[in-house]
Amino acid sequence: MQYRKLGRTGLQVSVLGFGAMRLPVLDNDTKKIDEKLAEKMILYAIDKGVNYIDTAYPYHGGESERFLGRLLKGGLREKVLLATKLPCWSINDSTDFDKYFTEQLEKLQTDYFDCYLLHALDKESWKKICDLGVLEWCEKKKAAGKIKFLGFSFHDQYSVFKQIVDAYDNWDFCQIQYNYMDTNYQAGKRGFEYASRKGLGVIIMEPLRGGQLAEDPPAEIADLWKNFSSARSYADGALQWLWNQPDVSIVLSGMSNMQHVKENIASAETAQPNILTSKELDLYKKVRREYIKRSPIRCTGCKYCEPCPQKVAISSILGVFMMNAMYDDLKRSRTVYNKFIQADARADKCIECGECESKCPQNIKIIKWLKEAHQKFYVEDEV
Ligand SMILES: NC(=O)c1ccc[n+]([C@@H]2O[C@H](COP(=O)([O-])OP(=O)(O)OC[C@H]3O[C@@H](n4cnc5c(N)ncnc54)[C@H](OP(=O)(O)O)[C@@H]3O)[C@@H](O)[C@H]2O)c1
Structure with missing residues (x-):
């Protein structure tokens, strides 16, 4: 296993971390972790040098933390760096911080967390938890040795990411969605580089x-991949693109x-x-361009179209539309549309006032694409 520094923490972390959000399950039920198999997988990974395990309060309907607690308590706890996350969307009162944290310590059968994250921050949740004093609360937990x-x-x-990084001098690390396709999405490459420059470890x-x-x-994309000098699986190719960047600490x-x-x-x-050659790096760019060409719209997610007077989640819906066009993934697109976009924010709530189209810098015919999105993705059974 290869190890890298996690920012300025002094920790040496394995370049591959085990994400405990997609563990094998029984009966297609995300709450029923196949514990025998999951245990084998995690023990194998630890044996091969993986030393970072990432879970969170909601993973597997709360069962990921419980399962890991049982698995790690018999002597493995000290061999790994254990990370979990505060469910920021559930915090409504400053007493909630302690409520969730205590429950998480119990579920994970530990006295402390090596790494603790404020989960899935966005503009609204960041403001809410800041107002409730989250940073002061975290500092107390750090001083007490409960959060390392x-x-x-x-x-x-990106603008929100930068605001959060700049708001606090003592962040140890951040966790962002980043891959050779998402260089300009959410925090993106700019966010990755900004956080690294500020000394944060990037996961x-x-x-x-x-x-x-x-x-x-x-x-057409498979043909491009054939030009790689070393034979790689698609998964390996995507992972190597990340590890090629020295400031990526853990994938x-x-x-x-x-x-x-x-x-x-x-x-x-x-x-x-x-280690990737400039020819190979160029190939990733070509692959990205080919994927992007497959989408009839080029929404950059700038959100100038929002807020919609009807509260339609315009940029998220256009994002689902693009994802389906690019990756030919109707199943996942339908799941995202029906499960993650609230009923009152779906595209069928559009009344065609056109306010969004007048603000879109890309001149996207938003009304037309919203209609198509709803026709394509709405499935009553999935709601
Ligand atoms: N903090 C947050 O807001 C947040 C959000 C998302 C994720 N996370 C954390 O980050 C971790 C990683 O994200 P992710 O789970 O989305 O990672 P990912 O690597 O992008 O996706 C994992 C999926 O990729 C496929 N896969 C993995 N290795 C493969 C291989 N060698 N060959 C073929 N397919 C392979 C599997 O899909 P199939 O099972 O479909 O084959 C697997 O379920 C999560 O587990 C979680 O711990 C955090």
């Missing part, structure tokens, strides 16, 4: 876009079977910074 290192994970635009989530970059791509992978674990550990063992 503090960070946050992030889902919003990567969704390195394979939740699996989309590991699947067989359309023919978290949500491995859901033993084959993923073995393959990704084998990839991590060959990982080195700056």
Whole structure:
């Protein structure tokens, strides 16, 4: 296993981290972790040198933390760096900080967390928890030795990311979605570089876009991949693009079977910074361009179109539309549309007032695409 520094924490972390959000399950039920298999996978990974495990309050309906608590208590706890996250969306009162934290310590059967993150920050949740005194609360937990290192994970635009990084001098690390496709999405490459410059360790989530970059791509993209000098699987290619960047500390992978674990550990063992040739780096750019060409719209997620007077989640819906066009992934697109976009913010609530179109710098025919999105993705059974 290769190890890198996590920012200025002094920690040496394995370049591959185990994400406990997509553990194998039984009966297709996310709450029923296949504990025997998951245990085998995690023990194998630890044996091969993986020393960072990432979980969170809601993963597997709360069962990820419980399962890890049972697994780690028999002597493994000290061998790994354990990370979990405060469910910021559930915090409504300053007493909630302690309520969730105490419950998490109990579930994970530990006295402290090596790494604790404020989960999935965006503009609204950041303001809310700041007003409730989250940083002061975290500092007290750090002083008491309950949190060794503090960070946050992030889902919003770059400007919000920068604001959060700048708001506090003592962040130890951050966790961002970043992969060869998402260089200009959420924190993106700019955010990655900004956080690194400020001394934060950077942990990567969704390195394979939740699996989309590991699947067989359309023919024109598969042809491009054949030009790589070394034979790589699509998953390996995506992971190496990240590890090629020296400031990437940990790439978290949500491995859901033993084959993923073995393959990704084998990839991590060959990982080195700056080993990709300029020809190879150029190939990733060509692959990205081909994916983008597949989408009939080029929404950059600037959100100038929002707020919609009807509260339609315009940029999120256009994002789902683009994801489906680019990765041919109707199943996941439908899940995102029906499960993650609230009923009162879906595209069928559009009354065609056109306010959004007048503000869109890309001149996207938003009304037309919203209609198409709803027709394509809305499935009553999934709601
Ligand atoms: N803090 C946050 O807001 C947040 C958000 C997202 C994720 N995370 C954390 O980050 C971790 C990583 O994100 P992620 O789970 O989305 O990672 P990911 O690596 O982008 O996606 C994981 C999926 O990729 C596929 N996969 C993995 N290795 C593969 C291989 N060798 N060959 C083929 N397919 C492979 C599997 O999909 P299939 O099972 O479909 O084959 C797997 O479920 C999560 O587990 C979680 O711990 C945090």
